[in-house]
Amino acid sequence: MIRYAATRGVLLLAGLLVASVLIFFTLRVLPGDVAQLIGGTTSSPEQIAAIRAGLGLDRPLPLQYADWIGGVFRGDLGSSLLTGTSVADELAAKAQVTAPLGLLALLIAMAFSIPLGVASALRRGRADGTALNVGAQALAAVPVVWAGMMLVVVFAVWLGWLPAQGFPRNGWADPAAALRSLLLPALTIGVIEGAMLMRFVRSATLQAVGQDYVRTAAAKGLTRRRALIRHGLPNVALSVVTVLGLQVAGIVVGAVVIEQLFSLPGVGRMLVADVGARDLPKVQGELLVLTAFVLIVGFVVDLAHRFIDPRQRDTA
Incomplete structure (x- = not known):
């Protein structure tokens, strides 16, 4: 495991180096x-x-x-050409909005997609199982901007429960106000990403239910649900971990749009503003950090696969 992690770590550093070259020289050819x-x-x-x-x-x-x-x-990471401020310091300040937003969106997505995906698979052919599957497909097709506007209309305009835009000026000094300002944006991302994750969980569960070892366990007296939980969940977990890695990258990309829609002072909104201002040191620093984050997520997914699947531990 240690040797495998070291090899993947070297590949991670090589990938970051290649990405830095592409980011730097691509930005220089922009008008x-x-x-x-x-x-x-x-x-x-x-x-x-x-x-x-x-x-x-x-x-x-x-x-x-x-x-x-x-x-x-x-x-x-350098300094801004326009303001002279440290890129690393600004990224750290903006990440205090983007990181909690992404984490909250991921938790929301997992909270309903995993149990509902398993339930939809176990109830395949029934009315409720079909309804869950159709609902997930419909939600996955909804544009994130439209979903955000509809949630604003319902929870901010009609009900008045949550703020429609903005983030507290004092940041996380008032945790309750900061969390309330992130709930609608996180719910917007979490619902769309969770619907897509739910479809993958359903497919992985259906595949696990059809495996011989699950049928054998059921033939020995276990219910299908218990047989799946005891023998099929590791295979389901492998698929879910892979898709979660992709979901995290999707959440990072979605944050760029959502921060604009909800006027959140995060990394995504800063990146859009810096591209328009041609502040190349800031843009290249921001892109490199986002790229590093996505690559690190892939690295963690590889290690998680190695840990979950005992068959992979015996390979070099």
């Missing part, structure tokens, strides 16, 4: 010039050139990349 943005439309070409030189943008791209990646290895 727009931050020096022109800083100087304004009235600046002369000489003034723009002086701004570029002062920012180090006139240096060869390989040297700029070497300086940036060297700073990353030292824990320094």
Whole structure:
């Protein structure tokens, strides 16, 4: 297990290095010039050139990349070209909104998708099982923006239970107010992602129920439910863990849209604003951190597979 984890860790670092190269050089071919943005439309070409030189943008791209990646290895993601603030500090501040939002959305998705997915499989062919399956398919097809607006209408406008937008100015100093402001956005993401997860749980459960060892256990006197819980859940867990890894990546992407819709000061909203402002050090730092997060989730999923499935522990 340790050898396997070390090998996967090396591959993770290699993937991050490749991603950093792609992020850095792709951003440099995008249209727009931050020096022109800083100087304004009235600046002369000489003034723009002086701004570029002062920012180090006139240096060869390989040297700029070497300086940036060297700073990353030292824990320094650089500074904003427009404000001069530390990218790492801003990311840490914005993550206090995005991280709880993603975690809450994931918990909501798991809370109803796993039990309802198993129930839908065990009741296949019955009216309630069919209703659960149809409902999951319908929810999975709903656009996340439309779902968010409908939830705002119901819970914020009609019922007045939750705020429609925004986040407390004092952040988590008032945990209750902060949590209330995240409930609607998290519910929006959690319902859509949970509906998709529920379909995978149902398929994995149906496949497990049809396995010989489950039928044998049932033939020995166990009910189908007990046979599934005792002998089939490990195989179901393998599929669920894989899909959960993909769901986490989906939640990160969905947070970019949801933070715009609900006016949350998170990483996704900051990324959209920085792309529009051509603040390349911030954008590349944000993209690298998000990429690292997705790759780390994949790394954890691989280790979880290794731990859950004893057949994989004996392989190199």
